[in-house]
Amino acid sequence: MSERTTGTGEAPHYDLAVVGAGAVGALAAYYAVRRGRRVAVITHAGRGTGATRLSAGFDTPTGHNPAQRALAARSTALFGELAAGLGDAGRAPVDVRWLVTREKTAALDATMADGGRTRPVTEEQRALLDRTFPGLAHDDDQVLLSTAPMTVGQPQWLTDRLLDEVLGRPDNTLLEGFRVTEVRRTDGRVELVAADGSRITAAKAVLAPGPWVLDGPVAAAARERGARVKKVVAFHIMTPPPPGAPALVLEDADAFLLPHRPGGHWIFSITSPDWDRGPDEPLAIDARDRELARTLLARHVPGFLPHLLGGRVFSDCFTPGHLPVVDTVGGGDVVMAIGGSGSGYRLAPTMAEDALNLLDGRPRT
Ligand SMILES: Cc1cc2nc3c(=O)[nH]c(=O)nc-3n(C[C@H](O)[C@H](O)[C@H](O)COP(=O)(O)OP(=O)(O)OC[C@H]3O[C@@H](n4cnc5c(N)ncnc54)[C@H](O)[C@@H]3O)c2cc1C
Structure with missing residues (x-):
């Protein structure tokens, strides 16, 4: 059961904290809400401050190895589901x-x-x-x-649309200007701490920091994976x-x-x-x-x-081989989803879905 305890001196608590309000974070938050979770999306600045804002949105469903091709094929299917669920996923065919x-x-x-x-x-x-x-x-x-024909999308438009869906439910929140510097575990909870010491807690967390990956709380784990x-x-x-x-x-x-x-x-x-x-x-x-x-x-x-x-x-x-890394960080309750590798819009749906599946013990792509 989630509770929000803002104003009581206790850190606000959510089912899931998503660090990152780019394409990957927004999709993870959207899928989590569809799985019945109460979600806090966290960005160190505001909406549209990351790579997603400037993305060209070209989606060529290709991959240089079987794993990449599996991610691309699954993302194509997920974009189709998004278009059906949202009415429009901001995508158009291009020869x-x-x-x-x-x-x-x-x-x-x-x-x-x-x-x-x-x-x-x-x-x-x-x-x-x-x-x-x-x-x-x-x-x-x-x-x-x-x-x-392949596809061209509007990554920031879709991201905003997804965040609007998430925030359309009153128990979810977007925490702006909160730069997570540390992720620790306290009393069975994941605690996300900002530079000024303020914090929120969640049962689980997805970290999708995009290009800030080497400056934040998953820097060491990401470097180990060659990011x-x-x-x-x-x-x-x-x-x-x-x-x-x-x-x-x-x-x-x-x-x-x-x-x-x-x-x-x-x-x-x-x-x-x-x-x-x-x-x-x-x-x-x-x-x-x-x-x-x-x-x-x-x-x-x-x-x-x-x-x-x-x-x-x-x-x-x-990331090595331009293959995104979706993996646990220091325990089964925190997952990083990194390594868009210049294709992070077209692969974002599967990166986000895999992150949640990993947290929920479901099979991955
Ligand atoms: C010019 C350009 C063109 C591109 N063209 C294409 C293309 O045609 N097709 C394609 O598939 N891909 C393309 N890409 C790649 C794609 O845009 C990225 O891979 C993708 O947008 C990454 O999304 P993301 O959600 O991982 O990161 P971002 O969109 O960068 O979001 C990162 C988020 O994390 C937050 N954050 C980071 N660290 C912290 C922290 N410590 N605390 C709190 N918040 C934090 C940031 O505030 C931000 O909200 C392009 C990229 C660029 C730059």
């Missing part, structure tokens, strides 16, 4: 074309979580690509391929995508061009080489990022070069 070295085609096919296969683009698809990506060019050993932080950069290409424009994945460069409908421009995600850059550092698009982006565009879509203007930059937590 996807792939530019990849010919000899890597089989390896790309093997990443598809739904067992789908790439096909060479048709003449009609190629004509649309040429109209969409001015100057489209590739190396002789590269091919353009198509797959079934690091890295800068993530998505440029803006300030020209409007034409109707029906597909996304173009530059597979060999781990980059993609995604039509961003709400903004009326393109998002150009590159793989920044800036490791060990945490979210509290001044993060900016720098000359190295710009050079990488310009080189890729000059090679493949030179007509976009004049439109490369600004973009999104933040930090994310990366």
Whole structure:
């Protein structure tokens, strides 16, 4: 039985404390409420302060190993359930074309979580690509391929929607400006302590700190699992995508061009080489990022070069093999869900579900 004891001098108590109000934390809280729990969601700042706010929301259900593919496939199913439960999960289909070295085609096919296969683009698809990506060019050993449509979502919109659902029940709460510095166990309860000594307690806790993972209470456990932080950069290409424009994945460069409908421009995600850059550092698009982006565009879509203007930059937590870590920390009543690894929106539903299943002794994905 839960009780809230604010104002009595005793720490408020919940069935579940969720540290993190990003996509992973919001989903964990939402699923917990559906399992009948009273939940406190905790954020060190406020809503929308994490990686989720800047996420491009591209969902390619792929994985480079069986575990990743299982997470991706389960997340696709869970997004479907969310759309049914919420009426709208803020997701829309997008056609996807792939530019990849010919000899890597089989390896790309093997990443598809739904067992789908790439096909060479048709003449009609190629004509649309040429109209969409001015100057489209590739190396002789590269091919353009198509797959079934994939999905683009609105991560912060969904996160807010989920938090609204959670907070729509009066026993749940969002605790803002509460930076958890320590998690300890007292009298069979999990106690979450902030820097100023204030605290709340819960029967169980999910820790989903995103890129703050190495500054908070799970830092040591996360480091043991090989977690690091890295800068993530998505440029803006300030020209409007034409109707029906597909996304173009530059597979060999781990980059993609995604039509961003709400903004009326393109998002150009590159793989920044800036490791060990945490979210509290001044993060900016720098000359190295710009050079990488310009080189890729000059090679493949030179007509976009004049439109490369600004973009999104933040930090994310990366784990070995880009496989999220969902595991207990120091006991069966506290679980960390970390390592979005640049794919933390598309994998968030399974990370959250696995965290709760682990706490509840249910099987995991
Ligand atoms: C520019 C960019 C583009 C991206 N594009 C994509 C994409 O196209 N597709 C995709 O799948 N993924 C993408 N990602 C990755 C994805 O956005 C992240 O992996 C995901 O949002 C991480 O969610 P999270 O909930 O783990 O963390 P966050 O959203 O960062 O949330 C972390 C939360 O934890 C709280 N917190 C942390 N530490 C503490 C503490 N000690 N005490 C209290 N609160 C704490 C914070 O306040 C925050 O609420 C992108 C990321 C970036 C930066």
